Amino acid sequence: MNEEGVNMSKEVVSKILSDPGSLDRRSFLKLGAAGAGSMLLLPANASAAPKVKSSARIVIAGAGAAGLTAAAQLMQRLEGAQITLVDARKEHFYQPGFTLVAGGIKPASYVVSATKDYVPAGVELIEEAVAEIDPEGKKLVTASGKPLPYDYLIVATGLKLDYAAIEGMDVEQIGHNGLGSIYHSPEKAAATWQAMSQFADTGGVGVFLRPGTEMKCAGAPLKYTFITDDYLRRRGNRGKAELIYNANNKVLFSVPIVSEKVRMLFGERDVKMNYERILTALDLGKKIATFKTAEGPVELGYDFINVIPPMRAADAVRNSPLPWQEGNWAADGWIEVNKHNLRHARFDNVFAVGDVAGVPKGKTAASVKWQVPVAIDHLVAQIEGKESQAHYGGYTSCPLITRLGQAMLIEFDYKDNLTPSFPGIIAPLEELWISWVMKTMALKPTYISMLRGRA
Numbered sequence: 001m002n003e004e005g006v007n008m009s010k011e012v013v014s015k016i017l018s019d020p021g022s023l024d025r026r027s028f029l030k031l032g033a034a035g036a037g038s039m040l041l042l043p044a045n046a047s048a049a050p051k052v053k054s055s056a057r058i059v060i061a062g063a064g065a066a067g068l069t070a071a072a073q074l075m076q077r078l079e080g081a082q083i084t085l086v087d088a089r090k091e092h093f094y095q096p097g098f099t100l101v102a103g104g105i106k107p108a109s110y111v112v113s114a115t116k117d118y119v120p121a122g123v124e125l126i127e128e129a130v131a132e133i134d135p136e137g138k139k140l141v142t143a144s145g146k147p148l149p150y151d152y153l154i155v156a157t158g159l160k161l162d163y164a165a166i167e168g169m170d171v172e173q174i175g176h177n178g179l180g181s182i183y184h185s186p187e188k189a190a191a192t193w194q195a196m197s198q199f200a201d202t203g204g205v206g207v208f209l210r211p212g213t214e215m216k217c218a219g220a221p222l223k224y225t226f227i228t229d230d231y232l233r234r235r236g237n238r239g240k241a242e243l244i245y246n247a248n249n250k251v252l253f254s255v256p257i258v259s260e261k262v263r264m265l266f267g268e269r270d271v272k273m274n275y276e277r278i279l280t281a282l283d284l285g286k287k288i289a290t291f292k293t294a295e296g297p298v299e300l301g302y303d304f305i306n307v308i309p310p311m312r313a314a315d316a317v318r319n320s321p322l323p324w325q326e327g328n329w330a331a332d333g334w335i336e337v338n339k340h341n342l343r344h345a346r347f348d349n350v351f352a353v354g355d356v357a358g359v360p361k362g363k364t365a366a367s368v369k370w371q372v373p374v375a376i377d378h379l380v381a382q383i384e385g386k387e388s389q390a391h392y393g394g395y396t397s398c399p400l401i402t403r404l405g406q407a408m409l410i411e412f413d414y415k416d417n418l419t420p421s422f423p424g425i426i427a428p429l430e431e432l433w434i435s436w437v438m439k440t441m442a443l444k445p446t447y448i449s450m451l452r453g454r455a
């Protein structure tokens with residue numbers, strides 16, 4: 001963020017902290033535009049430079065957060081290029097809002113809009129899934145069999161929620177009989193709210209978990225545990241409930257200092273913590289969850305459970321030559337890119353941005369915000385026959401809600417360094433109202449601006 005942005009943000013944030021009533025719509029937008037942490041930071045504005053003339057065919061697979069942002073930025077940088085987005089989904093989901101829908105804070109409609117509303121003029125949208133990727137032949141094939149040759153490819157297909165990998169799971173049952181899952185869709189996030197709210201009225205055993213794979217927004221399972229705890233307290237039923245959080249490995253969060261902070265908060269709020277437990281099966285009728293542990297399978301009965309499934313690259317990506325060929329990310333199909341410029345390691349005209357990129361941190365919209373301008377800068381430099389110095393250091397962020405009305409704004413990079421946007425103003429490990437405001441109000445307008453290439 002530039003100095004002016006920092007000063008303006010500091011000014012707005014200080015004003016809000018000293019006089020919360022002053023936080024009108026204009027201030028929110030100013031805050032967001034100026035760089036209110038999370039994904040709200042402005043990139044270096046490349047659109048001021050003259051456009052590069054090119055007739056290159058650039059195909060973007062996936063028109064979600066990363067694909068749309070890439071299309072908008074390419075249009076700002078290039079003149080004459082043929083840019084094509086390919087995605088079968090007509091709806092656009094603002095996924096950072098799913099937690100708010102499942103927390104009873106926003107309606108499902110808050111997170112749904114139309115993909116075509118963000119497709120820049122001059123970009124073609126093909127409303128089909130990509131079925132095959134052939135980087136040697138420099139072409140994609142769509143689900144209807146249509147070949148799409150390209151000079152450059154940007155893969156932005158996000159990830160696949162692999163509910164089928166959990167034995168006994170039935171997504172149609174989300175919202176019934178204590179079964180929740182905030183990740184599935186806006187409708188199921190709303191259904192999860194109904195199930196959780198019912199649980200908050202009665203108490204019982206609440207089971208929370210995260211999968212054993214890489215996942216998007218690793219803070220979301222924690223946030224939802226905190227939100228459930230808060231509802232139980234507000235309704236006077238916390239004494240009737242036992243909350244159990246099951247981590248997949250030895251920590252609660254990948255950044256050690258954040259993990260420790262969450263451990264302390266869970267301890268204070270009487271959330272029981274289990275480690276190295278991975279959900280493998282559900283008996284939805286009997287309400288029993290089975291976890292894989294080092295000591296063998298362990299069963300946990302529940303009255304409410306928030307199921308978060310394993311996450312993998314889309315099948316078209318996994319079945320292509322693009323994933324890592326060995327190492328931790330090979331099995332789930334994450335794409336083998338250079339973690340600092342998002343260029344493919346073996347196909348230099350291919351980039352991967354967003355959740356599908358096989359990089360050590362990220363899988364947030366905040367990462368998209370910082371990855372895309374870097375990838376685009378390298379792609380445009382390649383067209384010009386130049387070298388780009390743009391560098392992505394792994395910035396990502398998690399506005400970690402810890403109760404209704406409070407959150408910790410956690411920002412960090414590949415090296416697990418905390419990278420607060422407002423040092424001295426917003427402490428990353430403090431539960432603050434202003435961080436809650438950013439998550440619940442300022443984030444969406446800036447996310448939408450990002451899709452339009454304006455933030």
Ligand SMILES: Cc1cc2nc3c(=O)[nH]c(=O)nc-3n(C[C@H](O)[C@H](O)[C@H](O)COP(=O)(O)OP(=O)(O)OC[C@H]3O[C@@H](n4cnc5c(N)ncnc54)[C@H](O)[C@@H]3O)c2cc1C
Pocket residue numbers: 039061062063064065066067086087088089094095096097098099128129130131156157158159182183216217220314316353354355356363364365366367368397398399
């Ligand atoms: C519950 C939840 C909470 C979150 N909270 C936050 C948060 O607080 N802050 C934050 O920054 N991020 C958060 N995120 C993460 C954020 O939403 C994602 O990281 C971001 O959307 C990634 O962008 P993407 O473009 O890679 O994937 P997506 O936005 O998911 O888009 C992928 C697109 O690819 C398409 N696609 C898939 N397969 C194919 C195919 N074969 N062919 C063509 N298209 C295909 C899909 O239809 C989709 O449109 C959260 C996510 C969830 C689910």
